[in-house]
Amino acid sequence: MQIFPSTSLVQEHACGTFAAMALLRPNNARAILDMDGPRYVVTAMKGHVGNVNVQRQGALAIRNIVSRLLRDLPEGDCASDTTIDNGMRSSIHDAFLEIGAEDVLAGRHQGSVDAAFAALRDLGCTVSLVKYNADEDGVTTRTTRTMMFGEKHNSNFRAVYEESDGLNDGVYNAMAQYGL
Amino acid sequence: MAVNDEIIQIMVAMGVLPIVAEALRLGVLSDGGSQGLAASSLGLLRNLCGNDEIKTNLCLGSSTARTNDQSS
Numbered sequence: 001m002q003i004f005p006s007t008s009l010v011q012e013h014a015c016g017t018f019a020a021m022a023l024l025r026p027n028n029a030r031a032i033l034d035m036d037g038p039r040y041v042v043t044a045m046k047g048h049v050g051n052v053n054v055q056r057q058g059a060l061a062i063r064n065i066v067s068r069l070l071r072d073l074p075e076g077d078c079a080s081d082t083t084i085d086n087g088m089r090s091s092i093h094d095a096f097l098e099i100g101a102e103d104v105l106a107g108r109h110q111g112s113v114d115a116a117f118a119a120l121r122d123l124g125c126t127v128s129l130v131k132y133n134a135d136e137d138g139v140t141t142r143t144t145r146t147m148m149f150g151e152k153h154n155s156n157f158r159a160v161y162e163e164s165d166g167l168n169d170g171v172y173n174a175m176a177q178y179g180l
Numbered sequence: 181m182a183v184n185d186e187i188i189q190i191m192v193a194m195g196v197l198p199i200v201a202e203a204l205r206l207g208v209l210s211d212g213g214s215q216g217l218a219a220s221s222l223g224l225l226r227n228l229c230g231n232d233e234i235k236t237n238l239c240l241g242s243s244t245a246r247t248n249d250q251s252s
Contacts, residue, residue, distance in 0.1 A: 003208045007215045013222035020229035021239045028239040 001040045008051045011044035015057035022064035026072035029065045037065065038096050045104040052109040059105055059115035062096060066122045093124050188231045197234075200224050 004010040018037055022029040032038075041061045048054040069092050102125055105116045113129070120127040200221050207218030229235035 003213065004215050004218060007219060009219040010215060010222060013219055013226050017222060017226040017229055020226055021235045025232065025236055025239070028236060031239050 001044060005043070005047055008048050008054055011048055012051070012053045012057050015041055015044055015054060015061045019057055019061040019064050022061065022068055024068065026068045029068040029072075032065055033069065033092070033095060038062070038101070039099055042096070042099045042101050042104055046100070049104075049108065052111040055104075055109055056112035056115050059112055059119045062101060062105070063115060063119040063122055066092060066096065066119065070122065089124075096123055097125075183227065185231055188228055188234065192228070192231070192234055196224075196228070197238075200228070 001011060001014045018032055018041060022032055041058050044054055045058040070089060073088055101123065102120065105120050105123075117127060117129055203217055204221035204225070207214050207216075207221055225238070229238065
């Protein structure tokens with residue numbers, strides 16, 4: 001990664017290798033952290049801001065390393081254990097945040113936003129997923145949550161029931177029409 | 181080729197790890213290294229890391245990996 005810093009394919013595969021090595025293996029994640037892996041990953045992401053593959057693999061690497069190390073922390077019941085856990089937790093977070101991981105993870109690519117969101121969440125950052133939708137008229141609307149498939153704003157739908165003066169007449173006319 | 185665990189195990193049994201290590205070493209040589217060779221070697225290593233034992237061997241060394249396997 002240091003020899004070919006400008007080659008995006010090298011950076012992508014190196015970040016992907018870190019991500020694969022840290023997946024489900026806390027000892028590997030610890031080894032990557034100890035050999036300054038976070039700096040290599042963040043440097044690659046900073047150097048290839050426009051490359052979605054590098055951004056995605058970098059975010060996956062950060063996410064896998066952090067989540068595996070945090071999950072491996074022992075569950076402590078007494079106050080001293082909790083203090084130690086919090087210290088270890090913050091040291092893991094700081095290893096990434098102090099070198100600017102939060103800035104590089106701020107989503108710029110649709111293809112890497114899910115991995116970046118998960119990485120930021122595991123780093124303890126306050127993060128929200130913002131989605132911009134362009135409707136048929138070209139008007140851009142902003143939603144603060146992920147919309148479900150098929151979910152669409154229906155302008156004809158009235159969520160509040162309002163009493164209508166002509167409702168009874170309409171019902172009676174319909175009943176008369178069908179001979180009821 | 182290294183797309184599933186069975187294939188990866190066969191490739192490693194056939195001795196792919198020393199070959200890919202040598203390819204990566206040649207790719208990153210300070211004089212006359214090749215970006216393509218380095219990237220391809222890393223890509224293969226990345227796929228080989230799909231196997232848990234192999235990725236632990238690559239990351240920590242074979243002795244540590246055996247210790248971890250016995251303890252878990």
